[in-house]
Structure formats: structure tokens, C-alpha cells
Amino acid sequence: MNDPSLNPVTPVAPAANRLQRWRLVLGSEADNSCGSAEGGLRNIELALAALYEPDGSGGLGRGARGGRGDSRPNVARWLGDIRNYFPSSVVQVMQRDAMERLNLREMLLQPEMLESAQPDVHLVANLLSLASVIPEGTRATARQVVRTVVDQLMDKLQEPLRGAISGALDRSQRRSRPRHAEIDWNRTIRLNLRHWQPALRTIVPQTLIGYGRKARRPQREVILCIDQSGSMAASVVYSSIFGAVLASLPAVATKLVVFDTNVVDMTEQLQDPVDLLFGVQLGGGTDINRAIGYCQTLVQEPRNTIMVLISDLYEGGVETGLLRRASELVESGVQLIALLALSDEGAPSYDRELAAKLAALGVPSFACTPDQFPGLMAAAVRRDDVGAWAAGQGIKTSRAQG
Template identity: 60%
Template sequence: MVLGGGGADGTGCELRGQDAAMDGALAALYGQGEGGRGKGGAGSGGGKRSAGLGASAPGVARWLGDIRTYFPSSVVQVMQRDAIDRLGLSAMLLEPEMLTAVEADVHLVGILLSLNKVMPETTKETARAVVRKVVEQLEKRLTARTRATLTGALDRSARISRPRHRDIDWDRTIRANLKNYLPEYRTVVPERLIGYGRAAQSVKKDVVLCIDQSGSMAASVVYASVFGAVLASMRAIDTRLVVFDTAVVDLTDQLDDPVDVLFGTQLGGGTDINRALAYCQSRISRPTETVVVLISDLYEGGIRDEMLKRVAAMKASGVQFVTLLALSDEGAPAYDRDHAAALAALGAPAFACTPDLFPEVMAAAIEKRPLPVPDTAERR
């Protein structure tokens, strides 16, 4: 579609009706009038635009309502992010009437969390409702598959060679003993029984999620908090969730509600990975049954050599160590390549992971098999 303005912007086709309204909504954001700051987009034609979002929350709320009417949700989310970046709307998101008009997504949650400490009390409940809506959508999308994938991995990791009769895995036992088939008796003589422990007997694995809460990791913090709550709901996994910048905060006691976890974070600030790993290391009591997941872009502000020594020591003790440069759908992240290469040299490849891949990564770590590392990862 070619969008024009009042003077048709040199296209010779003046827009009317809904097309004109759509163009007005785009011009308010991307035009060269009072609201637009960018040089490109719909407002870069020959006609001068007068549309703009101005500085009032009601005006922006009306604009948000307009774009939700004219454009699909995926486009609305892009325009919202552009409005926040181009027009400085972060302060306006602190007002309740604005929040009720916004199309909620992971990126908006990140913005609200970054504004949490300066948010008026009158807005906090509305903000929590917006965050809870997004969290519930993510839980609906991710929970069932995560639980199914990890339950299977836990069962497989607990298989034993001398199982009791009721714990025999007959399918795997038969496949493993097909060479012992006796045609005259039409049966298999099992030389080796394969079984698995009963899933509800005890905690089988300890998982530590160590999450960088610097501003660039906002989407990863959201997804990791949801996954943390899912893992904590599984009786066979003892889950600990730790967030850090230059300080370290243990949010494990809030894992029953990921919204509480998210509002316990403080996006922004520096990064001290070494300090965070030192805390996590001090909480490990069963290293051979522990998976540590570090989610960070690896821009370390602490002591680099100490950080690497801690990772090496954890791996030497039997800990399964996973490094995720991002846990999001945002594509290739920015990260410290030198630190990523150093971790890879220790046998801890660093890679970005989508939420849909995360259950497979965790299943591989639990079973102590090679991780499904993308081709673009930093590896040895």
C-alpha cells in the first residue's frame, strides 16, 4: 500500500476514510510533524504532516486504540515499541489509562519492570494486571511441553540396571535383548533388565537459574521467570532462581508466582557475573545432580578470571553448566565474544536459546547428553 497525506505526498492519490485514518496513525509516529522524530517511514514524503502524539496520556491512549483498530496485533506491538523509543513515552506508561490501552507483550513487560521503582502506587496494580496477562499467556504456551519433556528426561536419567519388577522399563528391556530371541520358544531371554526409579520418590535434580537482570536482558528475565515457576512446580526438581546485576538477589521463595518474581527484579545497572556464580556455587550440595543455567550476555563487570575459574570448578565437580546468551525470540543477541569463547573452551558452549528450544536444552542437561547447540553458537 502507498500511503499519502493531505496533499497526496506526490503520489497523485489522496487517501480517504479508513485509509486516511491509518495514514494519520502512522504519521503521528513516523511523520515529520510535532510527534514524529524519525526521517523515514510514512512521514518522509513531500507533504508536511501536522499529526503527532503530543504529550498527553489521553492523546496517546486514543492513538493506541486507533492502531489496534487498524492493524493486526503483531504490527501494533512493533508500533508501540517504536513509539516508546522515538517519542519518549516511557514516562507516560506510568499512567493507568495508558496501560489499559496498550497491547501487552513481553517487551512491554520489560518496560514496566524497568519503571517499577518509580511507578506511582495508583499505577502499580494496573501494571501488575498487564504483567499477569502476559505471564498467563506464556504459561499457557510453554508449561505443558516443558513438563512433558522434562518428565521424560527425569525418568530416563533415573533408569537403573537392577530394577524391581514393577520398575522395569519393558519396551527398552525387550529392545536391548532382541539378540537373545529364541525362535523355538518364541520369546526373548533378557540378560539385562532396564528400569527407572519411581518419579515421585524424591527430588532427582537440582536446577539453578542464574539470570542477568541488566537492561538488555529484559525479555530473557521474563521468559526465565516463567520457566522457573514451571520447574518449581515439578516435584522431582528442586529449583533455585537467582537474579543479579552488581548485587545478587535470591527469589526462590517467590517462585510460586512468576509475577512476584518479575516485580522482585530491578532491570538495569551493572553486571557482576562472578559474584552471582559465587553465590550459586555456595548453594550447590549435590554437584553431580545439579544443572546451573547462566542467562547473560556475558558483559562482565566483575573479575573475569575468577568467573572462569568458578565455571571450571563447577564443571570439574560434576555440575552440568549451561550458558544462554539470551532466552527470547528476539534473534541474535549482542554479547561479549571473548567471554563466550573462553566458556566454550571450558566445555560450556554459549548460545542464544528460544523459549521453544529451552525444554530440549534442559532435558539434554538433565540426561547429561550433548546440548542441542545451534550452529551459530560459540563452541570449542
């Protein structure tokens, strides 16, 4: 059982010595060299063996693979056991491994199993991919699982994004002749230190620096164009949450569009990310050209528009049409950015040739984690060089060919 996915499991038993930890990592094949697991470690060993041992010791393996009804209690019990034995980060890894190794997608169709699972982004992604076949009796539970994850992510991500966007908007509207209520006193004082008057013990400012008055209409338009193919599932979840946060900011006019071979405008669902997510249909083909063509029609003020294409760029439509539209958008002043992924995972699989062609047109392409997204949007709002921002974050961007 020498599986690299078990590396994070080693710290789960604080009472275990080094040899016993190795025994848990290596499995029953290490009985002779490390001894068998005993006491409380035996239950942990059984939970690991049920997933990672070739014979599925513990009754989880073959029954779950075959989808037999009598395996369901074992699966539900196993899901509960691993939540008791391991921290949530490890539980999420094991649940994903179970989905892949044991074909446990059916567990998402059973309310008692779903209640036992550890809610996370990947579980939500799997639920969304099964949304059309989830039985009526499981829908309420599935929706609650999605709501739990959405609420957790909103709590974590909305304030950083709000702060980053609001700060960038304020500072992009500086004025040299502000009204009294609009003066940025910190910058004004620093700029005028040379005008200190010792006799008066004060500074007489020659130049005032201030923020612009709040606009009555949105200062930026943001269009999120999201590929809903199966490989982009986690990105769809994060994008929907960020879209909902952006939509709550009066200074930003936000539109959200999802696509496969069809294009669906989900802007009206931005008020409730859960409704939005259940309106997504994961899977299908990909027609980026068609999606960008639709998004083009949504642009009202090109120089104030930020368009974020979230896709792995495996184009099933007309590539030449996509490149032409991208060129038109950039030339008109739209800030077009291609995110190859918006997820916690590492470097995604993507079409490197198409990314390089987009880069030649001035469209940076790179993967972005949810924690980095607020900084990205702030840089875009300030009209900074987003490619330079990514490089400063240690993010590798695609380069133009030739």
C-alpha cells in the same frame, strides 16, 4: 517513510490493492506515485503517520515527545486505534517503536494508557524498569498487565518444559533389573524380538529394560543465575516463568538468583512469577563473578547440578575470578551453561572474548529462544553434550580462542 519496521504492516488491509499497500508502507511522500490513502485506509494511514511521519501527523508526535498533558488523550486513542487496525504481532512492534521514537515511557505511568496497550513481554519489561516510579494509582493496572502476560506465557510454555524434563528424568534412570511395575515394555520387547517362541506365540525376554523408581529426593538441582541489567529485560521475564515451572516439579530442586552489582536470591518468590518480577530491579552494573560465587555456595551435589547463567557476559567485576570459579564448577561435575539471551529476538550483543574463554573451560555460550529452552534443559538433564545439542538445533555457539 521508508522504514523496514513497517514491512509486517502491509497485510493489514485485505481490501487494499498492491499499489495501496505500497502507499501505506511509503507514507505521504508517495502521494504523487501511489495516490493518497482514501476511505478506510485513511484511518490506517493516520495511525502510521502519527508514529512514522517526521511531523508526527495526527497529533501524536510532538506532544508525546514533550510529555505534555494534552497529548495523553491522543496517545490513548492511538493505542486503541492500532489494536483495531493491526494484528497483535504488529501492534507490539508499533508500541516498541513508539517507546523508542516518541519517548512514550510516560504512557506506562497512566492507567488509561496502560489499559489501551497490547500486553506483551516488552511491555512487561518496560513496566519492570519503571516499577519504582509507577504512581500508586497505576500499580494495580500495571500488575494486571504483568499478570496477563505471565498467564499467557505459562499456558504456552509450562507443558513443553514439564514434558521435556519429566521424560529426560525418567529415561536417565533406566535399570537393567527393574521390578515389574518399572519395566519399559516397548524397549524390552524390541530388545528381545530374537527370543520369539513360535510354539508359545510369545516372547521370552532374556533382558528387562525399565525405569528407575521415583526418587524421594530431587534427582536434579537447577540454579538459574540471571543478569538483571536493562539489556536482559526480556530474558528476565522468560527466566522467571521457567523458574516457576521448574520449581513446581518435585524431581527438580530449583533456585533462582538475580544480580547486578548485588546478588539477590529470589527462590522464595518462585511460587508467584508476578511477585518475583516485581522484586527484580532492572538496570545497574554487572558483577558476574560475585553472582557465580554465591551460586557456588548453593551447589550440594555437583554431578546432579545444572547451573544456567543468563547474561550478555559484559563483566563489570573481576573476570579472572569469574573464570576461576567457572573452572572449579566444571571440574567438580556441575553442568554450567551460559545463555547470552533467553528471548524471541535474534543474535544478542555480548562479550565475545569472555564467551570464548568460557568455551575453553567447557562452558558453552549461545542464545536460546523460549521455545528451545525445554529441549535445552532436557539435554542437560540427560547429561548430553549441550554444545552438540545446540549445533543440532542450528544454534551458533561461541568457540574457544586459539
